[in-house]
Amino acid sequence: MSGVLVLNADLGPLHRVSLRHAIRMLLRQVAVVHEADHDRAIGAYPKPTVVRLVHYVVTRWRHSRGPAWSRSGVHARDGHRCGYCGRPAYTIDHIVPRSRGGLNTWLNTVAACGVCNQRKADRTPAEAGMTLRIVPSAPTWYSLAPR
Numbered sequence: 001m002s003g004v005l006v007l008n009a010d011l012g013p014l015h016r017v018s019l020r021h022a023i024r025m026l027l028r029q030v031a032v033v034h035e036a037d038h039d040r041a042i043g044a045y046p047k048p049t050v051v052r053l054v055h056y057v058v059t060r061w062r063h064s065r066g067p068a069w070s071r072s073g074v075h076a077r078d079g080h081r082c083g084y085c086g087r088p089a090y091t092i093d094h095i096v097p098r099s100r101g102g103l104n105t106w107l108n109t110v111a112a113c114g115v116c117n118q119r120k121a122d123r124t125p126a127e128a129g130m131t132l133r134i135v136p137s138a139p140t141w142y143s144l145a146p147r
C-alpha cells in the first residue's frame, strides 16, 4: 500500500497522503507517528505508515444541498415582491407553467402578484411578453435566514 494513512485525533481514519506530505505534517508537528514500518527507515526514523493528527478536525461538516423548495421559501427569496412588476406578491408563478411540465424548483418559480400571475397564465414569460426583473436562483440557508 502506498502513502500514509492519516488518523484523526480520535483515531478515526481520514485519508491517505503521500509519504512526503506525512513527513511535512510530522515536521510541522500537526501529526505524530501512530504506526511505523521499523524495517524501513527515513533517515534516522522508521518510515511512518500511519500518522495521527494532534488536534481533532471536524470532518462531518454538513454539506447541505441547501433548503428544499417551498412556496414560503420562494417568497422569502424574492423579498415578497412580484418577479414581474415588483408589487407585493401573494402567489407563486411557474416560469415554465406546470401544465407544460414546469416543476416546483427554485429556478422555475418566482413570487408573483395575482395580476401578473393571471396575465401570464399558462404561458412562458416570453410568450406573455413579460420580463422577469430577477434571475431565480437556489437560495442558501443563510440567504433565507430572517434578518
Ligand SMILES: [Zn+2]
Pocket: 082, 083, 084, 085, 086, 087, 112, 113, 114, 115, 116, 117
Ligand atoms: Zn406583478
